[in-house]
Amino acid sequence: MRRRRQQSYDVIIVGSGAAGGICAYVLACSGARVLMLEAGRDYDPVTETPMFQLPSDAPLRGVGTREKPFGFYDATVDGGWEVPGEPYASAAGSTFRWWRARMLGGRTNHWGRISLRNGPYDFAPYSRDGLGFDWPMSYEDVAPYYDKTETLIGVYGSNEGLENTPDSPAGVLQPPPAPRANELLVQHVGADLGVPVIPAHIAILTEAQDADRLSRVLWPNDALAQRVTAESMRSRAACFYATPCGRGCAIKANFQSPTVVLPPALATGNLDILTNAMVREVTVDSSGRATGVHYVDKTTRLDEHVSARVVVVAASAAESARILLNSKSGPFPDGIGNGSGLVGRYLMDTVGASVSGQIPALEGMPAHNADGASAMHLYVPWWLYREQARGRLDFARGYHIELGGGRRMPGFGTFSGLERFTSGSYGAQFKEDCRRYYGSFVSFSGRGEMIPNEDSYCEIDPNQVDQWGIPTLRFHWRWSEHELNQARHMQHTFADIIDAMGGRVTSTIHEDGADAIAPGGEIIHEVGGVIMGDDPSRSVLNQFCQSWEVDNLFVTDGGCFVSNADKNPTLTIMAIAWRASDYIVDQLNTGSL
Amino acid sequence: MDRRQALKVMAIAAATPGLTSCLTGEDEGTGAVGTLPTGHAGPAGTAWDPDLLAPVIPWERTLTSDELEALAAICDVIVPADDRSPSASALGVHDFIDEWVSAPYERNEQDSVIVRGGLVWLDREAAGRFGEGRRFRDLDAAGKHAICDDICYRPDTAPEYQAGARFFDRVRDLAAGAFWTTSEGMQDLQYVGNVPLARWDPPPAEVLRHIGLL
Numbered sequence: 006m007r008r009r010r011q012q013s014y015d016v017i018i019v020g021s022g023a024a025g026g027i028c029a030y031v032l033a034c035s036g037a038r039v040l041m042l043e044a045g046r047d048y049d050p051v052t053e054t055p056m057f058q059l060p061s062d063a064p065l066r067g068v069g070t071r072e073k074p075f076g077f078y079d080a081t082v083d084g085g086w087e088v089p090g091e092p093y094a095s096a097a098g099s100t101f102r103w104w105r106a107r108m109l110g111g112r113t114n115h116w117g118r119i120s121l122r123n124g125p126y127d128f129a130p131y132s133r134d135g136l137g138f139d140w141p142m143s144y145e146d147v148a149p150y151y152d153k154t155e156t157l158i159g160v161y162g163s164n165e166g167l168e169n170t171p172d173s174p175a176g177v178l179q180p181p182p183a184p185r186a187n188e189l190l191v192q193h194v195g196a197d198l199g200v201p202v203i204p205a206h207i208a209i210l211t212e213a214q215d216a217d218r219l220s221r222v223l224w225p226n227d228a229l230a231q232r233v234t235a236e237s238m239r240s241r242a243a244c245f246y247a248t249p250c251g252r253g254c255a256i257k258a259n260f261q262s263p264t265v266v267l268p269p270a271l272a273t274g275n276l277d278i279l280t281n282a283m284v285r286e287v288t289v290d291s292s293g294r295a296t297g298v299h300y301v302d303k304t305t306r307l308d309e310h311v312s313a314r315v316v317v318v319a320a321s322a323a324e325s326a327r328i329l330l331n332s333k334s335g336p337f338p339d340g341i342g343n344g345s346g347l348v349g350r351y352l353m354d355t356v357g358a359s360v361s362g363q364i365p366a367l368e369g370m371p372a373h374n375a376d377g378a379s380a381m382h383l384y385v386p387w388w389l390y391r392e393q394a395r396g397r398l399d400f401a402r403g404y405h406i407e408l409g410g411g412r413r414m415p416g417f418g419t420f421s422g423l424e425r426f427t428s429g430s431y432g433a434q435f436k437e438d439c440r441r442y443y444g445s446f447v448s449f450s451g452r453g454e455m456i457p458n459e460d461s462y463c464e465i466d467p468n469q470v471d472q473w474g475i476p477t478l479r480f481h482w483r484w485s486e487h488e489l490n491q492a493r494h495m496q497h498t499f500a501d502i503i504d505a506m507g508g509r510v511t512s513t514i515h516e517d518g519a520d521a522i523a524p525g526g527e528i529i530h531e532v533g534g535v536i537m538g539d540d541p542s543r544s545v546l547n548q549f550c551q552s553w554e555v556d557n558l559f560v561t562d563g564g565c566f567v568s569n570a571d572k573n574p575t576l577t578i579m580a581i582a583w584r585a586s587d588y589i590v591d592q593l594n595t596g597s598l
Numbered sequence: 599m600d601r602r603q604a605l606k607v608m609a610i611a612a613a614t615p616g617l618t619s620c621l622t623g624e625d626e627g628t629g630a631v632g633t634l635p636t637g638h639a640g641p642a643g644t645a646w647d648p649d650l651l652a653p654v655i656p657w658e659r660t661l662t663s664d665e666l667e668a669l670a671a672i673c674d675v676i677v678p679a680d681d682r683s684p685s686a687s688a689l690g691v692h693d694f695i696d697e698w699v700s701a702p703y704e705r706n707e708q709d710s711v712i713v714r715g716g717l718v719w720l721d722r723e724a725a726g727r728f729g730e731g732r733r734f735r736d737l738d739a740a741g742k743h744a745i746c747d748d749i750c751y752r753p754d755t756a757p758e759y760q761a762g763a764r765f766f767d768r769v770r771d772l773a774a775g776a777f778w779t780t781s782e783g784m785q786d787l788q789y790v791g792n793v794p795l796a797r798w799d800p801p802p803a804e805v806l807r808h809i810g811l812l
Contacts, residue, residue: 046639046642046647047639049640052640053640053641053650053651054650055650055651057792058650058651059779059780059781059784059792060779061776061779061780061781062653063653064653064654064655064697064701065697065698065701065706066694066775066776066779067779070645070701070703071703072645072646072648073645073646073648077648077650077653078650082641082646082647082648083642083646083647084646085646088646089646182798183798183799183800183801184800185801186801186805186806186808186809189801189806189809189811190809190811193811211798244798245794245795245796246794246795246798247791247792247793247794247795248792252650366808366809366810367809369808370805370808370809371802371804371805371808372788372789372790373790373801373802373805374790374791374793374795375791375801376791376792377798378798412789412791413791414784414789414791414792415778415779415783415784415787415789416775416779417775417776417779418775419774419775419778419779420771420774420775420778421771421774421775422771423774424750424751424752424767424770428751428754429750429751429752429754430750431675431676431746431750431766431770432675432676432677432678432743433678433680435676435677435770435774436677436678436680436682436683436786439774439778439787440786440787440788443778443787443789
């Protein structure tokens with residue numbers, strides 16, 4: 006745990022991940038004195054990341070376990086589907102899985118780095134099809150903040166001019182890496198199927214950042230912000246195309262909050278960080294104004310309180326809803342800022358369905374390095390807008406396709422179940438078969454939009470507190486036909502692509518979308534629960550993530566999402582957090598806060 | 599690769615033209631940027647927060663030396679040495695399976711029953727076919743193959759051999775998973791990644807020809 010150096014703060018930020026990290030960076034660079042509270046331990050990717058280690062260096066060849074669900078080398082520590090001593094529940098008839106990462110930087114340490122902008126349609130979904138809600142701002146309002154975020158963190162990709170798939174301005178994106186062989190094959194058959202296969206947008210540097218230019222673009226009038234940003238950018242290396250990003254990155258080539266935004270924020274001298282500080286509630290004075298937060302110091306198990314002029318909650322969607330609901334007081338008997346009764350409501354995840362296949366054309370491939378930038382180089386953006394508009398599909402919103410497979414580092418399961426192709430070979434023939442089939446397996450994962458509904462929400466569980474004495478969450482979950490039909494459509498599409506590649510589907514294609522879809526929460530894109538809007542009776546926050554009822558309380562993480570487009574949420578979380586931070590700075594400077 | 603080796607590789611990467619800016623950056627400038635404040639605790643060494651750079655396996659191995667001998671014999675039938683790579687036992691695959699079946703997880707505990715029971719089954723089958731007292735490990739190649747041919751493919755396996763086939767299936771998956779995730783196993787597959795590159799190139803022409811795109 007770090008010592009606090011200052012007596013008073015302008016802003017407390019709860020959480021150090023995508024939203025908290027960006028808020029800390031923007032606020033500290035703007036001169037605000039900031040205290041960040043992180044529930045997990047301090048974590049340094051530069052010294053702790055297992056770069057280059059093989060599965061054979063890890064217990065159980067690195068496979069996932071209860072304590073390390075995404076594998077031994079996954080960057081997540083003290084987290085996963087369970088956190089010891091910090092339970093949650095699903096209501097009867099519901100299944101929801103909640104991934105948490107109790108560590109500095111949170112889930113930015115292991116995330117997929119997929120960084121797709123929401124498009125113009127995605128900010129006005131209700132206006133297009135009458136479902137869900139519109140956002141209180143437009144794509145044009147957020148676009149400058151996508152520009153800033155991409156410029157700061159570094160995102161590779163290309164501008165293709167496709168519908169609702171926004172281009173970035175010239176000079177913002179990093180060059181995309183050349184596609185892998187298996188990706189080129191998908192692109193080839195995609196042309197015949199009418200499926201666009203284009204460079205993915207991924208938060209990985211493919212070249213060193215132009216620190217002098219970019220720092221001036223981001224902070225045209227601020228020497229300190231320019232200096233810390235430029236120095237931070239210079240400390241980052243371009244990808245060297247080895248070792249998986251999910252482990253984190255010791256050379257800072259990809260985006261993690263503790264390597265990209267926290268170091269420059271700390272270098273301003275305006276940010277202090279307290280780790281092992283588990284926030285319980287936001288405190289208020291008798292007028293209903295936020296005064297600070299109570300937290301449990303995990304090392305002493307004692308309750309502590311810190312004060313500031315502004316409280317920013319960025320603990321992740323459900324955790325932020327939990328903190329608000331647990332912040333009960335005279336002015337706010339149902340939780341702070343919850344006069345609408347909507348805190349916890351309209352929780353969303355991403356629709357997920359996958360199909361695997363084996364492609365004879367990829368068998369016996371000449372040896373070559375196919376590691377690439379760890380993440381995919383190509384992907385498929387949603388392409389059936391016209392069919393949807395004409396009512397030809399039985400689901401209202403889109404999905405994109407993530408590509409996997411090829412000659413990647415062999416893992417423990419690479420050859421499991423191979424006997425279905427080999428009639429049970431063993432001995433010398435089995436070795437030949439493994440060499441032949443290695444790299445010939447591909448996967449397609451759909452990531453689709455979920456429409457918010459009345460039956461998917463979280464609430465305080467009246468029967469449970471965690472080991473810090475804090476009441477826990479209970480989740481309710483239900484998919485609508487839109488999501489179930491979309492999941493079925495995904496599987497059939499992927500089977501068609503595998504077929505067009507001359508391959509064999511190796512997973513089950515379900516006719517019932519309920520069998521195809523991943524359980525709620527499992528894609529780890531949970532957003533909503535603290536939604537923004539332009540009507541205080543129908544939303545918790547305004548478009549700047551500011552509580553309608555408590556001027557100096559903000560929720561800047563995915564909790565504020567009004568819809569959950571197929572685009573992975575992290576880039577949008579950061580853009581909205583930056584926009585909210587600019588607003589906070591403006592309000593602090595004008596004396597409104 | 600242990601931590602020291604990994605750091606050595608990264609140091610070499612740092613010396614590679616085009617990669618220099620990155621790894622030396624922290625020693626330059628103010629020292630403030632890019633370095634988080636001290637007080638950093640590092641891994642707790644618990645199951646939820648293990649030391650990823652110096653892994654330890656906290657559970658005891660459970661197989662006996664006799665079981666390990668039996669396991670090595672069946673693993674080497676599944677993955678024998680050839681001119682490209684060594685045998686399963688030469689890479690310690692049987693020791694890994696001991697690690698696997700001894701682990702305190704439900705999946706592994708189930709595998710422990712399958713593996714240990716299967717080893718007894720194998721010896722019983724050897725004795726039944728080739729005379730009392732004969733054990734699988736003592737059979738010649740033809741004898742071992744005679745048994746394995748009957749249990750190597752579950753869809754074609756006779757009802758009385760299904761238990762043996764289930765065992766064989768599982769050991770084959772465990773052995774393959776263990777063998778081809780070692781450095782030697784990766785060389786066997788001609789996996790040439792996991793090395794730092796100064797730049798990323800498109801697939802070579804022979805690869806494009808192989809998949810019919812050139």
